[in-house]
Amino acid sequence: MALLDLLVLNRRTATDARTGTSVPVLSDACVVKTCLREIQVTTRSACDLGDVPACNSGAGDLYRGADAYGFLLRLATGLESEIAGETEIFGQIKQAWRDYETARPENARRLRPWMQRLLQETKEIRSEYIVGLGSATYGSLTRRLLGGRAEGTTLLVGAGQLAATILPYLDSPDLRIYNRSPARAFEMLKAARERDATYKITVLEPTLEAELAAWREAHDVVLCVPADPERDPARVAAWREHAAARGGRILHLGILGTAGTAWDGAARLATLEQLFGMRDAQAEQRDALLLRARRACLGKAQLAKLDDADGSRPGTSNHGWEDLAVFQALGS
Numbered sequence: 001m002a003l004l005d006l007l008v009l010n011r012r013t014a015t016d017a018r019t020g021t022s023v024p025v026l027s028d029a030c031v032v033k034t035c036l037r038e039i040q041v042t043t044r045s046a047c048d049l050g051d052v053p054a055c056n057s058g059a060g061d062l063y064r065g066a067d068a069y070g071f072l073l074r075l076a077t078g079l080e081s082e083i084a085g086e087t088e089i090f091g092q093i094k095q096a097w098r099d100y101e102t103a104r105p106e107n108a109r110r111l112r113p114w115m116q117r118l119l120q121e122t123k124e125i126r127s128e129y130i131v132g133l134g135s136a137t138y139g140s141l142t143r144r145l146l147g148g149r150a151e152g153t154t155l156l157v158g159a160g161q162l163a164a165t166i167l168p169y170l171d172s173p174d175l176r177i178y179n180r181s182p183a184r185a186f187e188m189l190k191a192a193r194e195r196d197a198t199y200k201i202t203v204l205e206p207t208l209e210a211e212l213a214a215w216r217e218a219h220d221v222v223l224c225v226p227a228d229p230e231r232d233p234a235r236v237a238a239w240r241e242h243a244a245a246r247g248g249r250i251l252h253l254g255i256l257g258t259a260g261t262a263w264d265g266a267a268r269l270a271t272l273e274q275l276f277g278m279r280d281a282q283a284e285q286r287d288a289l290l291l292r293a294r295r296a297c298l299g300k301a302q303l304a305k306l307d308d309a310d311g312s313r314p315g316t317s318n319h320g321w322e323d324l325a326v327f328q329a330l331g332s
């Protein structure tokens, strides 16, 4: 099948507002449904051309030929998704294609070389530009700021919302939690153990002595509590006692910066300011990679137009949809 014959309709919503039912537009189409859109892929020969004018009257965006292939590449690589680069859409395309091959084997035979090419080129674009994008959550940024697996004890101060989201990202052979109310720390610990029973965590006594002893032993400390003018000078002093010999870091997520606090001048301390700085730097890298991935989709669609008529690529073997599982895993 020539590329010129490829037709793709992208509809932001798949539901007719009046009837609440899905209205098919292109006949004999492979339909991919997501929560935000419905994509119909078919061939000009399968599609009743009488359908096409309807597509241009507000029913969705209709792409033909290389534009259709370029759109499919952006879709399959996750570049059209709300969270750019996500991999969920792969599973949806794969399932839709399987269903279509069973229901419409004749039309699927014509589309297959282009779908296989789509798979191969999606894989190339994902592995080159998208797999390393990384996520930007408090947990993932904390892990990056601490530099991966801790060399010794990690002390987590706090057991509120923020501490609970960070806990799964703390990779330490000896994790200790201090919280003013131990009941809340045990609650957080229970939830963490339900996710992963191998957690080795100690909840400390709710006394100043127990907290300061842990400060003296810890390699890294993560604070998820507000600044505390009464207790902070003692924490800083305890950190100073051992910081020079031990290394490690403090990450204080309860303060934006250190100015005017007891933490001013503390060694190897990062605050929300550094965490947000890392997030912004990561966002810039991410945007640059996504832009390059979009350009790669465009380039491959243009090459598809130039280099052959049936979807196969000279000098490459096409891959089965089963390969998607491999790069779904790579992208997660």
Ligand SMILES: NC(=O)c1ccc[n+]([C@@H]2O[C@H](COP(=O)([O-])OP(=O)(O)OC[C@H]3O[C@@H](n4cnc5c(N)ncnc54)[C@H](OP(=O)(O)O)[C@@H]3O)[C@@H](O)[C@H]2O)c1
Pocket (backbone or CB within 6 Å): 157, 158, 159, 160, 161, 162, 163, 179, 180, 181, 184, 224, 225, 226, 227, 228, 253, 254, 255, 272
């Ligand atoms: N949630 C976020 O997304 C987020 C993002 C950035 C920064 N932060 C900052 O992180 C800190 C914690 O936020 P959160 O959302 O986890 O709040 P949270 O759910 O209300 O938890 C507050 C935590 O701080 C402790 N705490 C509060 N006041 C204290 C005090 N006077 N002395 C000792 N401990 C005290 C609480 O201990 P008890 O359990 O004993 O009450 C609890 O562990 C805040 O400073 C917040 O501004 C939060």
